[in-house]
Amino acid sequence: MNISNRAQQAPASPIRRLIPFAEEAAKKGKKIYYLNIGQPDIPTPSIYFEYAEMYKPKVVAYTHSAGLLELREAFTKYYEKFDIHVSSSEIIVTNGGSEAVLFAMAVVADPDDEILVLEPFYANYAGFAAQLGVKLVPVRTYPEDGYSVPKKGAFLEKIGPKTKAIIFSNPCNPTGAVYDEQQLRTIADVAFEKNLCVISDEVYREFAFDGYKAISMMTFDKIIDKTIIVDSISKRYSVCGARIGTFLTKNREFYQAALKFAQARLCPAMTSQYAAIGLLKLDNDYIEQIKKEYENRRDAVYEELKKIEGAVFKKPHGAFYVSVKLPIDNSEKFVKFMLADFEVDGKTTMVSPLDGFYATPNAGLNEIRIAYVLDQEKLRDAVRILSLGLKAYSEKR
Structure with a gap:
């Protein structure tokens, strides 16, 4: 029995499709900075659990x-x-x-x-x-x-x-x-x-x-x-x-x-x-605190990205992502390289290849998305490792 054309044409998630490579890297003992997915590390507010318990x-x-x-x-x-x-x-x-x-x-x-x-x-x-x-x-x-x-x-x-x-x-x-x-x-x-x-x-x-x-x-x-x-x-x-x-x-x-x-x-x-x-009962102080945290994280990533020769990007002003054009041939190959073949002190960085965020054929092949969802120290280290990996990838070519 054949599956539907709809199912065959549905794209795999560019955010999640390389997870098997990350799982394999983790099995080998690598520490991975996951900047590929918009999963915040900020604790869920306690009021969420209080209301879940209150209305049990x-x-x-x-x-x-x-x-x-x-x-x-x-x-x-x-x-x-x-x-x-x-x-x-x-x-x-x-x-x-x-x-x-x-x-x-x-x-x-x-x-x-x-x-x-x-x-x-x-x-x-x-x-x-x-x-x-x-x-x-x-x-x-x-x-x-x-x-x-x-x-x-x-x-x-x-x-x-x-x-x-x-x-x-x-x-x-x-x-x-x-x-x-x-x-x-x-x-x-x-x-x-x-x-x-x-x-x-x-x-x-x-x-x-x-x-x-x-x-x-x-x-x-x-x-x-x-x-x-x-x-x-x-x-x-x-x-x-x-x-x-x-x-x-x-x-x-x-x-x-x-x-x-x-x-x-x-x-x-x-x-x-x-x-x-x-x-929804939380006041604006909560949101302002979280926004400031992400703004600081944005600044940390931006400062480190500016050190990468050949990177093309503008300072993002919202969300918690930055998309970057890199001097590479194929961002998916680069992400796989970072996971399978590269590490610094047992660590590597995972980002999302941006081609899956385009409908135009062959667009975004040299672009990546970074989700700045970790604390500033980890983000700086992650982008530093990304930069070193980029040099190694370019030399490998």
Whole structure:
């Protein structure tokens, strides 16, 4: 029996596909600095566990498919702080931000339809699109200008009769770019003029540095009925395994369609939902503390990367990633080399090859993504080892 074309065409995760090489390196006793995945090392706030214990039921039962009303109401108060004015009936609690993206794509596009995507992009967009039979059409950004949003014409030339939406993340995973109002207005103008939906991935909204602000697409009134916000608590509260995200829209047709998908998968986990209510009660001091920590980590990585001859990148202003163009032929081969053939004092560094974050064939082959999710001392050592590995790799060629 043959597996489906859909399954054959689905891409492997560029973040996780090289894990077998890391596992083999670990078996040989190497210490690995894992900078390949956005898994924070910051402890989960204790209030998460307190609320999980406080609401421990006799029976762990199904909840409403849109999520617990108490949680949705807590989210409305949270979003108000960012000028995102939604009611509890405009929010669906999802199994992580990933399910929210899947719902959004499924709501706006049919098989063989097209969605424009700013690239490089969060790699799992490609996996979700493959599941749905939707084609991602890339609008390219470049490391030389900090991966900024291109001019309007770059979008217009990619729009065809099957184009249904534009998707992007801001602050951006994988580049760390934060788009200003003018750049976002370019997207809003294109969506308005061409009657496209906007799927705005705002998972990293709190992590904007250097005076930058992550502006929500929900604040552009002329496209508010075309906008879907996808979100997650995973990164800002260091609860990736809780799998709590949100799908927000003021478009009732979008909402009702997504709710049918939510009903088909029944509901998010009850315990995680109750625990998440506690997280949303944390004050701004917590977020400011975490943001400052990531900003310091960003600075540590940036300072070390500047020492690498031939590295092309701009200082990222958000999220906790930096994408770098290196003087190499193939980033996947380089990552494999670092894991299998290189070490310094028994240590090596693992990053993500960036080609899997592109839809353009052969793009990103000489780029990597670094997730600065370790403390500053470890990050400096990890980038130092990466630099030494780069020299050894170049000499090997």
